[in-house]
Structure formats: C-alpha cells, structure tokens
C-alpha cells in the first residue's frame with residue numbers, strides 16, 4: 001500500500017531535534033506569542049527574503065488579516081483564480097469583498113496573467129495570485145499589471161514555500177503575502193499555523209495588532225481585531241522543519257522528475273508544465289486524463305492512494321450559489337476539476353514506489 005501522503009520520513013529526519021524542544025516548551029511556561037514565535041517569524045521572513053513576518057493561526061486567517069490590513073472590505077472586488085482551494089475565495093468573502101475569478105493557464109494551472117486586465121473594474125482593489133500545486137505564478141506580468149492599475153498584490157503562498165520566479169522566492173513579490181503551515185503543506189506544522197510576510201513596516205504592525213484582538217498593549221484595543229495567534233510549540237517545531245525545507249523540496253523535485261520520465265506518452269495523460277522563469281516545489285503532482293475516475297479506482301484497487309485537487313471549483317460550490325455562476329462559466333477550471341488526479345508526492349516516497357505507481361498507470365492504459 002502506497003499512501004497518498006506520509007509524514008514518516010520527514011518526522012524521522014527531525015524527531016531527535018524535536019523532543020528536547022517540546023521539553024523546553026513545557027518548562028518555559030509561556031505558550032502563545034512568545035520568544036519562539038518571534039524567532040520563527042524572523043527565520044521565515046529571511047527565508048522569504050522579506051523584512052517582516054507575523055505568525056498567525058492558519059492560512060485562511062493569514063489571507064483575511066492581509067486583506068483587513070489593506071482595508072479591503074465591503075464594495076471592493078478582489079481578483080482570484082477560478083482554480084484554487086476555496087480558502088482564497090472565502091477570505092475575500094469574509095472581509096465583505098467580492099471574489100472575481102480569472103481562469104488559469106491549462107498548461108500550468110496557475111492564473112493566466114493575459115486574462116487579468118479584462119477583470120479589472122473601478123472597484124478592484126487587489127489581485128491574489130495562488131501559487132498552486134507548488135509552482136510560482138508568472139509574477140513579473142502580475143506585478144506589472146498591478147502597478148499599472150494601482151492594485152495591491154497578496155500572494156496566497158500556502159502551497160509553494162520555496163518556489164521561485166526569475167530567482168525570486170514566493171512570499172516576497174506582493175505587498176503583503178499569506179501562507180499556511182497546515183500539516184500537509186511543504187512546510188507543515190503539527191497542527192494549524194500560518195504566516196504573513198511583507199516589507200512594509202506599517203502593514204506588519206497592523207497584522208500583528210489584528211491577530212491579537214486589535215491590541216498592541218494588553219487590554220488596550222486599537223482595532224476590532226481577531227484571535228489568530230501562533231503558539232510557541234508550533235513555532236518552535238516550524239523553526240526546526242524550516243531548516244530541512246530546501247532539502248525536502250529537492251526530494252520532491254526528484255520525485256517529479258521520475259514521474260515525468262516514466263509517465264511520458266502514457267495513454268492520454270497530460271503532465272504538469274512549468275512556465276518560463278518559474279520553478280515548482282511540487283506540493284502536489286497533478287496529472288490529467290479523460291479517464292480520471294477509472295484510473296483513480298484502478299490505482300486504489302492496486303494499493304495506490306490518490307486525491308483530486310479539487311473536484312468542485314469554487315464557483316460551483318453551494319457556498320457560492322448566491323453568485324449565480326453556472327457550469328460553463330469558467331470552463332478551464334471545470335476542465336481541471338473533471339480530469340485532474342494527484343499522485344503520491346512527499347519526501348520519503350521511494351524510487352521503487354514511484355516505479356510501481358507508474359507501471360500500474362501504464363498497465364491501466366494498456367487495458368483501457
């Protein structure tokens with residue numbers, strides 16, 4: 001049995017470092033927003049080549065707080081990808097603004113910069129590019145459009161810590177950027193966690209205030225904030241894992257290379273493409289095929305775990321029924337939802353296992 005995701009290898013890499021950290025954490029008797037959080041914020045900011053970082057409770061909150069810090073809310077429009085995890089849309093809705101979907105490129109799954117300008121209106125305040133499945137968006141084009149129209153850019157970097165565009169790392173392009181350390185992300189905590197990165201000191205002060213009840217000084221509240229604090233334990237563990245991130249991302253790239261070689265010209269499979277100038281940290285390895293459901297079932301029967309990211313695009317979710325969007329409105333997102341399949345992808349996945357997965361897929365198409 002090859003599971004879709006396993007933490008076993010990553011946990012083994014860090015277990016010896018983690019246990020003393022947990023001991024220290026208990027003895028310190030300071031559990032939320034303390035020294036470890038500050039330490040991790042500095043390390044993560046420097047990993048992203050930004051000046052500032054605010055640790056928060058999760059990735060959804062990170063996007064919400066970034067939007068709030070920019071005063072985006074009711075009456076505003078925010079451009080989002082039509083193909084993304086729903087969190088991107090939900091954050092925009094949560095602050096009272098309207099998500100305006102823009103289709104991705106079919107080759108890369110990331111938002112198509114050529115389609116962004118047509119979606120801009122006088123109400124547009126920001127663009128949220130999502131570096132989906134591990135690949136950095138075409139950030140030069142996106143930043144140019146934002147500049148031309150005086151829009152903010154908020155990167156949703158939940159899936160792509162460490163990916164680059166023209167050598168510049170994700171989390172450093174936008175005015176303010178959000179990420180998630182949900183356990184399954186490339187840099188995952190042992191529970192929920194997230195962060196915001198920026199080079200703008202004022203925005204940073206604001207995000208630090210919003211995440212902690214709108215308060216900078218205990219019991220004095222400047223803003224109507226929220227409780228979205230990062231705890232010391234997660235921050236300490238994230239500091240340890242951050243040191244391994246580049247190495248783990250390299251392993252993901254090696255796995256991707258093997259898949260790309262062994263699945264070339266197999267059936268009608270479409271392999272993931274990388275845009276000129278971009279790199280991917282392969283959060284997911286997403287293939288497409290017209291026979292997706294049958295292939296997924298065949299892989300399950302043969303002991304290979306897979307998932308679909310994502311089966312229903314946000315515009316067709318019940319949660320967005322009030323937007324009155326229908327099947328056919330965003331055909332590229334719908335095409336991806338109908339044909340995509342994510343294969344196992346994680347540090348520790350062995351060469352033989354990838355070989356087995358690829359040969360099982362080949363066998364499926366021989367009989368299909």
Ligand SMILES: *Cc1c(COP(=O)(O)O)cnc(C)c1O
Nearest residue numbers: 058059060085087088158180182
């Ligand atoms: C995981 C994810 C989020 C949300 O992160 P949480 O920590 O689960 O709240 C946001 N956007 C994308 C693209 C994600 O993959």
